[in-house]
Amino acid sequence: MNAQPNQQTTLSGITRWRFTLVLAVFGCLLGAVLVRLVMLHTVDQPFLFEQGEKRTVREEVQPAMRGMITDRYGKPLAVSTPVVTLWLNPQQVNVQQLPAVAADLGLSRKELTRKVERAATQGRSFLYLKRQVQPELAQQVLKRRIAGIYGDDDFRRFYPAAEITAHTVGIVDIDGKGQEGLELAFDDFLQGSEGSRQVVKDLYGNVIKQLKVNAVPQPGGDLALTLDLRLQYLAYRELKAAVSQHHAKSGSAVLVDARSGDVLALVNQPSYNPNNRASLRAENMRNRAIADLIEPGSTIKPFTVAAALSSGRYFPSSEINTAPGFVRVKNKTIRDHRNYGVLDITGVITKSSNVGVTFLAHQLGAENIWDFFSKAGIGQATVLGFPGEAVGSLPYPEQMDALRLATVSYGYGLSVSPLQLAHAYTSFTQGGCRNPVRLLMNNQPQTKCQRVMPEKVARQVLDMLETVTSKQGTGSRARVAGYRVGGKTGTAHKVGQQGYEDSEYTAVFSGIAPISSPDLVLVVVIDSPQGKEYYGGEVAAPVFSRIMQQALRLRQVAPDDGSLPTLQMAGGPA
Amino acid sequence: MKAGAALLWAVVLISALAQVGVVHGHRTLLQEWQQEDALRVQLLQEHTRLLLEKSTLTAHGRVDQQARKQLNMTEPGKVQVLSQ
Numbered sequence: 012m013n014a015q016p017n018q019q020t021t022l023s024g025i026t027r028w029r030f031t032l033v034l035a036v037f038g039c040l041l042g043a044v045l046v047r048l049v050m051l052h053t054v055d056q057p058f059l060f061e062q063g064e065k066r067t068v069r070e071e072v073q074p075a076m077r078g079m080i081t082d083r084y085g086k087p088l089a090v091s092t093p094v095v096t097l098w099l100n101p102q103q104v105n106v107q108q109l110p111a112v113a114a115d116l117g118l119s120r121k122e123l124t125r126k127v128e129r130a131a132t133q134g135r136s137f138l139y140l141k142r143q144v145q146p147e148l149a150q151q152v153l154k155r156r157i158a159g160i161y162g163d164d165d166f167r168r169f170y171p172a173a174e175i176t177a178h179t180v181g182i183v184d185i186d187g188k189g190q191e192g193l194e195l196a197f198d199d200f201l202q203g204s205e206g207s208r209q210v211v212k213d214l215y216g217n218v219i220k221q222l223k224v225n226a227v228p229q230p231g232g233d234l235a236l237t238l239d240l241r242l243q244y245l246a247y248r249e250l251k252a253a254v255s256q257h258h259a260k261s262g263s264a265v266l267v268d269a270r271s272g273d274v275l276a277l278v279n280q281p282s283y284n285p286n287n288r289a290s291l292r293a294e295n296m297r298n299r300a301i302a303d304l305i306e307p308g309s310t311i312k313p314f315t316v317a318a319a320l321s322s323g324r325y326f327p328s329s330e331i332n333t334a335p336g337f338v339r340v341k342n343k344t345i346r347d348h349r350n351y352g353v354l355d356i357t358g359v360i361t362k363s364s365n366v367g368v369t370f371l372a373h374q375l376g377a378e379n380i381w382d383f384f385s386k387a388g389i390g391q392a393t394v395l396g397f398p399g400e401a402v403g404s405l406p407y408p409e410q411m412d413a414l415r416l417a418t419v420s421y422g423y424g425l426s427v428s429p430l431q432l433a434h435a436y437t438s439f440t441q442g443g444c445r446n447p448v449r450l451l452m453n454n455q456p457q458t459k460c461q462r463v464m465p466e467k468v469a470r471q472v473l474d475m476l477e478t479v480t481s482k483q484g485t486g487s488r489a490r491v492a493g494y495r496v497g498g499k500t501g502t503a504h505k506v507g508q509q510g511y512e513d514s515e516y517t518a519v520f521s522g523i524a525p526i527s528s529p530d531l532v533l534v535v536v537i538d539s540p541q542g543k544e545y546y547g548g549e550v551a552a553p554v555f556s557r558i559m560q561q562a563l564r565l566r567q568v569a570p571d572d573g574s575l576p577t578l579q580m581a582g583g584p585a
Numbered sequence: 586m587k588a589g590a591a592l593l594w595a596v597v598l599i600s601a602l603a604q605v606g607v608v609h610g611h612r613t614l615l616q617e618w619q620q621e622d623a624l625r626v627q628l629l630q631e632h633t634r635l636l637l638e639k640s641t642l643t644a645h646g647r648v649d650q651q652a653r654k655q656l657n658m659t660e661p662g663k664v665q666v667l668s669q
Contacts, residue, residue, distance in 0.1 A: 076629070086640060086643075087636055087637070087640050090633050090636055090637060091633070092629075092630055092633035092634065092637075093626045093629055093630045093633075146626070146627070146630055164626065169633070169637055171636075171637050171640040171641060171644075172640070172644075218615070218619060219612075220611075220612065220615070221611075221615050240645065241645045244644070244645035244646060245645065248646070564660075
């Protein structure tokens with residue numbers, strides 16, 4: 012052994028310092044790994060944790076189901092149904108797999124591939140594949156388990172009554188936000204509140220772990236309207252037939268419960284199908300019965316007469332001389348159809364005498380007329396909370412000179428919506444005390460009514476209105492077999508660019524049935540009827556008759572016309 | 586001293602096992618809930634589908650037509666009105 016004294020050797024003959032060196036190097040490496048580990052767990056931890064979360068944890072929004080809109084008996088007018096919205100992440104999806112998906116969904120194969128490729132090169136990570144897909148179809152697509160294709164729960168709105176209730180119910184956009192009508196007005200109420208939760212998802216979008224629930228989805232409230240879908244159907248059918256028969260521009264009909272003021276039917280022409288968004292045209296979407304103002308023409312005369320009777324200075328039998336059939340006020344001549352000579356107050360309504368009501372209005376004065384009309388709700392907002400609801404206008408007494416006062420007394424120079432007119436007519440049916448109109452069952456009916464005229468006067472006016480539908484009256488075509496009906500025709504010249512147009516009219520009929528115990532008030536407005544017939548009594552009255560006849564039968568109102576031969580029920584309860 | 590350490594060990598082990606159990610339980614429950622929720626959505630869809638179907642079948646226009654054509658019903662004429 013040739014051992015050196017200052018160098019220790021191991022048994023195998025390797026010097027000790029080399030062994031120590033190797034050990035130290037390994038020790039250092041281990042130390043480095045340890046330091047890195049500690050670094051990762053302490054210093055870098057928040058950053059890494061966040062990055063990890065970003066890749067797996069998803070904030071998921073759970074849509075709330077929109078509330079239903081129903082008619083007064085719970086028949087659905089707008090219903091939401093669950094659907095699936097399919098989307099894909101162009102970064103994750105394999106373009107080779109797309110043709111099969113396109114075939115499932117009926118999309119163009121080329122188009123889809125092109126769109127996805129373009130989105131992928133733009134670096135986008137979200138692309139709608141198809142929105143609002145039927146759940147079965149969506150399942151079929153998702154079952155292919157193609158990476159990067161996901162399905163989200165969504166809702167789609169359906170309108171079973173389609174164009175019949177479209178104006179009142181309104182419409183929502185593809186995101187479920189109200190756009191028109193009550194869908195817009197009560198959007199917050201119907202919408203409910205979305206839920207949201209934090210979840211861990213895998214590549215296929217399956218939820219693996221639920222981390223946190225921030226909010227539970229709350230379904231929206233249901234809205235019950237006072238509309239009766241059956242009455243709505245038949246009013247729509249008759250109105251549509253009349254509008255197309257007379258080639259009119261538009262038309263509206265409003266049916267109101269004479270006792271409570273509930274709106275039972277509210278229809279307009281032209282209408283639209285809210286289920287088919289492609290065919291929407293803005294001009295068809297306006298709810299004309301609420302949003303459009305018309306000059307009511309002669310349908311206002313009963314209010315002038317009622318004002319005269321309420322003053323106590325006139326009675327139904329009081330006589331007015333309307334000869335020679337015209338009267339000059341300032342520099343305008345107000346004419347009757349022909350010279351009616353001496354008429355009693357009832358006759359003024361039956362014959363629709365402009366001269367007669369002008370005389371009455373001048374006797375009463377602007378103050379009284381204004382006071383009475385505004386109490387009857389003319390030119391007063393109906394306050395339904397409907398978007399675009401028209402207020403109407405009634406000139407103030409100081410704005411009314413002798414001519415304006417005369418025109419107001421027979422329905423020119425003031426404006427109302429068809430709904431307001433129907434509402435005003437309920438003053439006669441509710442014993443002279445008018446309830447507010449109601450469109451939503453959720454609103455409690457108010458018990459306090461607005462006194463418009465004494466009960467006796469309301470009754471007298473009802474009886475006068477009945478004479479309008481007699482053989483001698485202007486509205487004989489509004490008659491309904493078996494029932495006593497009353498009403499007032501109106502034919503108003505439309506306002507054009509140079510004042511009143513000679514050949515453009517609005518035909519109106521506003522009526523009540525049955526007269527013995529009023530149940531329904533109906534206003535029919537036909538705008539710009541073309542052809543030989545344009546008078547309210549010729550165009551609007553027959554529509555009134557048809558709607559009223561069917562509505563009375565549907566509501567099982569007993570016939571009150573005694574002149575009708577009836578059969579005694581044999582063996583029935585007496 | 587030794588007994589204390591053993592006890593601590595035991596506590597650590599038990600809590601570790603319990604955590605595994607709880608996580609498993611959570612996932613099972615979540616899966617169960619998801620299945621139930623999917624069923625709820627499915628039933629909801631079925632419900633609205635039936636609702637829409639019903640309203641189509643009972644639409645006034647359809648009932649009116651069926652009554653006239655299939656059942657040969659007519660509106661009561663003048664002499665047919667019954668009163669008690």
